[in-house]
Amino acid sequence: MAGSLDNTIAQAIPLITDDTNLGDPITEPNQGPVVDHTPVVDTIPAPNPISVADTPNIAHGGMVKYPAKRKYKEIEEEEHAPSVSQMPGSQQVRPRRVTRSRAKLVETVADAHASPADVHANKPEPYGQPVAWADKRAALNDALPYFKAHQGSVHTKDLVPKGMLIDCIVGIRDYFSSQVIVTSIGGGRVQDPITKTMVRTEDQGEDGKNFKALKYALENKHPFVMIADIWQEKIKGDKEQPVVVYMIRLEKVRLDTKSWWTPKGVSAHEAGEFGIGTYSCASHTCTTCQSQSKEIFEQGWTCLNSECSKYFELAACFDIDHLTYSDAFLRERTAYTGPEFDDERVPSLPSEDNNSIGSEKEYKQGILCPKCHCCSRRIKWDGWCCENAECDFKHIVPLKQTPLDGMRSENQKMEQRRSSSANDVHESIIVHETIAGGQEFKTFFLPDEDGKTAIGTITRIRPTEAALSRRGGIDDLYLQLQREDLKLERRPAKNAGCRVEELTSHFSGNFGAPYKFGVVVKTTTSFGDAPAPILETLLRLTWGGKAAVETSVNLIQDKGIKVLENAIPSEFEQYNEQLVLGYFENSKISAHDDGEKELGPNVASLSLGSPSVMKFSPKKGKNIGDTKDINKKKRKPVLSLLLKHGDMLVMHGERIQKLYLHAVDPCGKHRFALTCRHVRPRTIPDEEQRELSIVNGKIPNRWAAVRYDGREDRFESSVTGEVATSVGAIIGSG
Ligand SMILES: O=C(O)CCC(=O)C(=O)O
Ligand SMILES: [Fe+2]
Secondary structure, X not given: OOOXXXXXXXXXXXXXXXXXXXXXXXXXXXXOOOOOOOOHHHHOOOOOOEEEOOOOOOOOOOOOOOOOOOOOOOOOOOOOOOOHHHOOOOOOOOOHHHHHHHHHHHHHHHHHHOOHHHHXXXXXOEOOOOOOEEOOHHHHHHHOOOOOOOXXXXXXXXXEEEEEEEOOOOOOOOEEOOOEEEEEOOOOOEEOOOOOOEEOOOOOOOOOHHHHHHHHHHHHOOOEOOEEEEEEEEEEOXXXXXXXXXXXXXXXXXXXXXXXXXXXXXXXXXXXXXXXXXXXXXXXXXXXXXXXEEOOEOOEOOEOOOOOOOEOOHHHXXXXXXXXXOXXXXXXXXXXXXXXXXXXXXXXXXXXXXXXXXXXXXXXXXXXXXXXXXXEOOOEOOEEEOOOOOOOOEEEOOOOOOOHHHHHHHHHHHHHHHHOOOXXXXXXXXXXXXXXXXXXXXXXXXXXXXXXXXXXXXXXXEOOHHHHHOOOOHHHHHHHHHHOOOOOEOOEEOOOOOOOOOEOOOEEEEEEOOOOEOEOOOOXXXXXXXOHHHHHHHHHHHHHHHHHHHHXXXXXXXXXXXXXXXXXXXXXXXXXXXXXEEEEOOOOEEEEOOOOOOEOOEEEEEEEEOOEEEEEEEOOOOOOOOHHHOOOOOOOOOEEEEEOOOOEEEEEOOHHHHHEEEEEEEOOOEEEEEEEEOEOHHHOOOHHHHHHHHHHOOOOHHHXXXXXXXXXXXXXXXXXXXXXOOHHHHHHHO
């Protein structure tokens, strides 16, 4: 189906160009006096790796300092980009322009792993500054409300396109000027098994997500830059066969302001800046199908209705690689007839608000640095630092203490909601409840693949009300933690198969022995330098960990539970590491195991603040639980547990980590999870690291002399014999 060339649609999709290499194909000026369809691409200077294209009502305020050295973009190849195999291979007969553009294009692809500095070489200085730019796609996604596509080129919301990313690998006929962009619509390509590049093997259909969204916007006049048209053309496919692709023509809505990427000092004509009505592209009616098509090619008119037998007949006379757009088509400008629209491209900085804590979801999004326009993610718990290494901009919105009553009501509501939900525990799991000193122990024996033999226990320990609210109790611990600088940061997530760097959704910080965990926690603070609430947590979890081991061992004996030999040890190895995770609203930790080879079999965590749901699922291929999904990566959980403020959760038995994954989804605005482990120094091959784990994991003497007894809910000093309900009473006087 050919697009109607008469449609003129206004769009407000911000156009984002990964302009490390913004287009190159049509680089050679037409011969003769007309030079305007030159410029664009090869002259678009692209000062930054990824930037938001200028739209007329954006003010480019302030001077921009560009990074001297730009890292090469870490963007996945866009779906709309052409592949190497689409590049023509043989020498061309026709125009210099095309021949050169092909050479350039091949170069472009070959350059795909070159440094941005090379890619930008020989491009002239731009007229203005980009509204927004970033080194990483993830930063664009985090900072810009109008571009949140982690893969693919078009960001849509409720089926309406909001932003489009055009990357450095361009199509054979792609065209970029100050006012017009012609490019293909992404989607429908597959990876060539040999070259690993994305190739087009067949005609692009109408069912692609991007096509549907852009077509919808075209028909409904949703504001954007402007989609002036969508139509189909033929290009060469993976085996040089002609394949049909959808092309799109984007025009700026307002033509009276200069685009930032226009080369400095060139005339309006050279930059391709034309008014409405100055040029017009002839349309002709097809004698076969009666539909109208514009004369878009320099080589002559062809019917652009792909359902017509005369569609793209030009291809019979010319190699389709040699088709070039006509000057009239490239210079014609379309009047915008859509509604007024808000063209705000610069989101405002989050500010302090009396009704917010500062950990609500809006505080986790990225910012657009007002100094250098770099899209910057919220990496640090305390605030935003510009991600441009050359910019010193910081934006701090201090987190307020979370009100205890609000936090409590979050917990209560969650408990009520969960009490009505069934099927949280798979039938193969043995469950026992015991009470010790008022604390509720719930122990779950996780089965091996035979469904009968236990291989580990999950114990949830729920404190008494008094243990939460008494002076020096768990509520106080939570408030104290919020006053400490825990050096929490979001760190690069290890995402198998994902080439785009993403940060973890939660913030983390490590104390004691260094620990590598799904994410790389590079730094650690020794227990000697750790703040008091971290060490108090260590004492509490040490009791919890030991109590869970004892309870498990007693239950095995008392109830005659069948256990895999040595899978649930009765010994407890003292923790020497604590990982603190901080969760804002909507943060979570996705499925993982804590099965690093350096770790002991016992892992205990304390939940503080908002409630959460922790789920255990069998790993792929393990004959456990519901086996209908046995070969799926994401499997149905066999255990789903509510973790409330003050709950401890102990995993005991290293086989748990081999057979199961766990994930935690907090439901609220602010949560901490503090998890202690035993990192076995002798298993660390590197001498320096081994030494570090011993030194950093050493508990300072005055803390090592104190023990928490959860049954009595009190701290005791083995040196002075003092007993108190608050650890401060002992440490302070010790
Ligand atoms: O947030 C939690 O409760 C769980 C944390 C966790 O799984 C971990 O630190 O490994
Ligand atoms: Fe974990």
